[in-house]
Amino acid sequence: MMNTKLYKEVLNLAGELVEAAQRKNQTPFDALYTRLNSLCQENENTDKDHPVQWETLADFTDDFAEAVSLYEKALVKASAINAKDYMSSISYSMATMQVELGQTDAAITSLKNAKVSANKIADKELRTEIDELLAELDG
Numbered sequence: 001m002m003n004t005k006l007y008k009e010v011l012n013l014a015g016e017l018v019e020a021a022q023r024k025n026q027t028p029f030d031a032l033y034t035r036l037n038s039l040c041q042e043n044e045n046t047d048k049d050h051p052v053q054w055e056t057l058a059d060f061t062d063d064f065a066e067a068v069s070l071y072e073k074a075l076v077k078a079s080a081i082n083a084k085d086y087m088s089s090i091s092y093s094m095a096t097m098q099v100e101l102g103q104t105d106a107a108i109t110s111l112k113n114a115k116v117s118a119n120k121i122a123d124k125e126l127r128t129e130i131d132e133l134l135a136e137l138d139g
Helices: 004-022 026-043 051-059 064-080 084-100 104-118 124-138
Strands: none
Touching (some): 004 026, 026 051, 084 104, 104 124
16 A cells, blocks of 8 residues: 555656646756655655656666666566556566667567466556557567
């Protein structure tokens, strides 16, 4: 169970990051990213640690290799609490970064893992995106 205050803070930071990115305001974006990163670091291995903060941080990380490693960290945390919705979305996002990095085999593995965890989630759109990307890569 995620701390509600922390969830709202992560959600607000994500909204502000999207806004800064859309306006191409790099300075506020960097400041917000630093705040989110600090939040993740402060909460790591505490009772407030949750995959959503790491997934959100990875979502806003420009360096694809760094994003993959953040998604991997988020996935470990999601798996530990058996949060299939997070496991699915994290694995899918990680696969899209792996595709960008030319790591097709790793992306296929991530997508197969995403497909397994997505089997029991309500998000049909995510399940479709997983299936479509997997079909595209794995023929």
